[in-house]
Structure formats: structure tokens, C-alpha cells
Amino acid sequence: MTDPVDVLIIGAGASGAAVAWSLADTKMHILCLEQGGWMNPETYPSTGRDWEARSFGDYSPSPNIRARPEDYPINDDNSPIKVVNFNAVGGSTIMYTAHFPRLHPSDFRVKSLDDVADDWPIDYQALAPFFEENDRIMGVSGLAGDPGVPPRNPPMPPLPLGRSGAMLAKAVNRLGWHWWPSDTTVATVDYEGRARCINLGHCTPACAQGAKASTDITYWPIARRAGVELRTHCRVREITTDEHSMAAGVVYYDADGMERFQAAHVVVVACNGVGTPRLLLNSTSGRFPNGLANSSGLVGKNLMFHPYAQVYGYVAEETDSNRAPPTCLWSKEFYETDKSRGFVRGYTFQFGRGVGPVVEAVASEAKGLLPWGAGHHAAFRRLNGHRLGLSAICEDLPEEHNRVTLDPILKDTHGVPAPRIDYKIGENTARMMEHGIARAKEVLAAAEATDICVNSPILYGGWHLLGTARMGTDPARSVVNEWGRSHDVKNLFIVDGSVFVTSGGVNPTSTIQAVALYIADQMKQRLANLFD
């Protein structure tokens, strides 16, 4: 038996790091357990000649392919979209594109506005100060004045347009549609100890320059200086409870594989939309036979990805290719509901700059654009460095049949049951994707691109893991309340994307972190009666 800590956070990724930093000023004893370790930028793919090849191996976005010791397997056979994540200090912020839009105000009121799903119990205004705070700490580059989103003031200037951005901007202007330089967490100037971007171009599988914000280099150094303890290579198996149905602590495996127990007065779960329901469902007991915090039966249900409809083609001019961050522009032209389109809600267009030669060769060969034999070289020179593309990030609505459960057979290296995903794309989303593909083809036609290719959905595109422990005021229809506390276990909090009621049509990391900071702030305001 160990001495209890005041707050135990499970997971050191986007949300866990933000909560640790926020709670640090309470001077409580805060401990974070993370199943992964600290990353070493000297070994990141962009430091070696095999930088592209590693995306198919030890830096694959899929934990099933990557299979590092820190990863856990996921049975996603019954899903057209495969789960991608990363397990380390920094979590999936180690391996993300750094595209950093926020949910829109309308995203929190989908029932009121569009009569689908449910409204959130909080709104954009409640999160606004936390968006700002998070932008400052993560370090966001962007340009104020975008008519497509509410006013915000990114602390750094935007990424350059480059060749690809300019080509895309001209094409979108020909159509009279909206575009704007994307908000990103790529540092465009030296920022808070981080060196500015030097266009390594290979941003997604971790940034060797440290220009891309990941929480191991943003929140964690500050939180640790403020006294937060972080233990790595500690995989939590289950949360235990006491006779008062309060969380008592966690059972975990330490770096040597030894089973340990850590007592805690408050437990905060920050394991993402798949890891969190997995942990709760693995935390069964006589008092909680169906998993912890699951009296509603909704733990694991309403899983939302953002199905990506990707369209690309090839232009005569040379693009930026892999020689710049892949993030570029966004368009909000089709974000807000217009029922004449045949669906409700909408999507963001995320524009890309291109890919490197190996990825181009592998993708083009698979699409049948790149022949074997005599015609190979001429075809490759026409394709390589000439790709221009965009993706529709489509809002996924919550549907209970889309869910995370425990696989009856598959287990991780510690013998803990692995998650199983059952997911299919809803009708509204499917119509939205078709709309996005058609509009994307118009953009590429305006750019005079040829050899148009479509990936819909992107197979390894399950980056955004949302909705599996939703927040709400009704304990029968939600897992946590409007400030992140479990309805069932009054010292248990959930702070990651699991609590999303709906998904919006944007990359969610900014909003996940704003929600986490909001919940931490609520906890601090209620410390005297946190468990009432």
C-alpha cells in the first residue's frame, strides 16, 4: 500500500498534460502515470535516410502495425476506419499534423439548431478563455480576421503559403469559396524555448526540430517544474473503488512489469476515446459489474471518428511536395448546415502540400498510376513533386452502435483485454463525404489537376477518438456531468475526447485541450465541495 496522492492522472497526452499543468498551482500532490516513455527527437524519422519508410513500420500511425512495447493492440477489423494513435509522454500530439482549428459555436448546439444528436451542456463561450490559454501554451501560428470562424488571435504568424498554398488559393478563389491559412501548432518564430520551423516537411511522425508542439515539450516541462510527478512506462490495468463507491486508486504495471497499487483521492482519466472506455470497462467490481461509471450503459458507445474524404490530383507545376509542413489552408465554405445539400452539419476542407518520393511511389503504384517496367521512370517524374490535394473532415454524429468494447481474445503484453471497435459510417456522414468529394474535384479542376484519386474514407484515418464517455446533465444519458465528473463515482473525472457530445467537423485537439483546461478550472473552483 502506498501513500495516496491527491490527484492521479492517467495518461500524459494532450488532455492529461493540460490538466496536470492547470492543477499544479493548487500545490496538491499530483501524479501522472503514462504507459509510454519520453521520446528522443534525435531518433525521429526525419533524422535518417529511411525517414519515409519508417512510416510503414515503427512510426506507423497504427498501433497494430507499429507494435512498440508501449502500444496496445486494437481489434478494428469491423471498422472501415482504423484507429491511429501514439503512446508516449505527449500521447498522440507526438504524431499529429498540428492542424489546430476549434469547434464552432454551432457545434455545441446541434439539437437546437439542426434537430440531430444532443446539445452540449457547455458552450463555446464557456471554453473561449481556455482556447486562448491553450493557444498560448501550445504555441499556435495563424492569422486573425478569418470570416469563417469566431475571432481569435494566434500568438505567431501563419505558415507561408508556399507554392502549393498559392495554387490552391487561386483555385478556390476561382470558385468564390472561403479559404484561410490554417491555425497550426507549428512555431513560425522562435517561441518559448522552441526553435522555429525549418520545413523538415515530415511533421506528422514527430518533429525533430521541436517546432511542432507536442505536450512533452509544451505543458510537461512547466508542469514538472511546478511539482507534478510523472511516472513513465506505467500501464494502468484498472481503477479500484472503495466501500463508498469512490475511486480508491489504480492497479498498474511498472516499467519492470511489476503489479503495483497507487492510492489516490481523485482520479482523472485522460486516455483518449478508445483507451478511456477500455480502462473503465476493465474496471469491473461487485459494485460496478458493467464497468466503472457505466450506470447509463453508455461507456464505449457513440464512438465518433471524423471520416476523411481525401481527393488529390497532379498539376504541371512543381508543388511544395514534402519540403514544408503538410498543413496549409482550411476552408469553412461547407461547415455550417445548409439542408439543400442533402445533409445536416458540415465539414472543413484541409488542404495539403504534397508528399515525399517514397510515399508518392507507393501510393501511385497502388492506384495504378505508376507502371511496372519500361514506363516507370517517365510516369514517376510526372507525378513526383506535382501532387495537390485536400480532405473533407466530415462531422460524425453519435450513434450508439458505433462503440468500443473489450475484445474477448485479444490482450496487451500485460494480459489486459484489448479494445474492440465496431463502427460504420452513418447515412448523413456518407452523404456529406460524397458532397465533399464532388466539391474537392471542383477545386482540383480549377487548379487544372489531372489523374484525380479518391481515398474515402482514409483507411488509417481514425485519428480523432471521440464521444465514448459523453458529458451531460442527465445521468441516464451521459457518463460525466457538465464539468467532467462521473455521475456514478464522485472523485472520478474524465477529461479527454471521450466526453465530446458531438464531434464537429474539425481536428479536435484544440477543443480537447480547452475542455480539459475548463474541467481542471471547474475542479479548482469547487475544491471545498468537489465530491458533493
Place this chain on the structure above:
Amino acid sequence: MSPDNPLSPAQSDDLRAIAGAIIPASAEFDVPGADDPAIQADMLATLGRDAGPVREALDEMARLAEAPLASLDPARREAVAMELRAKGGAAVATLTRVVLQCYYRDDRVVRSLGLEPRPPYPKGHVLEDGDWSLLDPVRARSPMWRRA
């Protein structure tokens, strides 16, 4: 098979032959084929977790060819290669990727594409700023987002 080579001698020969069929040498572009010794050595040295599916694909190819691929006349060799490609599957996709990823990081090939044979870090690249006046028509638009 040996500690340095996860393929049998026959499989190594077939890998070299199919790699050359996928990407032959080109005098026009002044590049070697994927059957070049240095590129083959890279493939064998870095097969790693791909060794299993590559062996599977080579075994399938051997069944189709009914003889070492290199021993076939050019027309028959090409026919077998096309048959293997049409058959597809995860193992063939892995074999193809291994050939492509080693070929397109070879110094001679990378230079022939007008690129520098180096990793992205630490030198990086230069990104031109672009013409920000393109944004003028968008700046003139009214707010598009719904207040809620």
C-alpha cells in the same frame, strides 16, 4: 537464409529479378534499376518486419514462374510480373513497397529527381512566402459562422 539475409539464395535471386522488372535501369534518365547491387543490399539489410510477407510474395511468384525468374526469357518474365501484380494482396503490396522505398532513397536516384540525398533534418528546406494578396477577396467576406 543467414543472420544477414532473411531470404534463401533462390528468394534473393527472385527478389533481384522482380525488382528489376518493377523498376528497370534507364539510360534516358541515367538511373540504375532496382536490381542494382547497392539497392539490393539495402533491401536485404532493412527487410526487418517485412521479411515474412516478402517471402510469402516471392514464394507465390515462384509458383507462378515455375522456374527462377531470372532464368526466364524477358517476355515470360514480364508476364509473370504482371500476373503477380494483378494477383495483388497484402504480401505483394509489401514486396512492392520494399522495392520502391529502397529504390527512391538511393543517392543516384534521389539526385536524378533533382533532390538532395539527405534526411530532412537538420538542414530543412526553404518555403516561399507566397502571394498574400490572394486573400483579399476572402477578407472582404462577412462572417460565415453561425452564432449559437
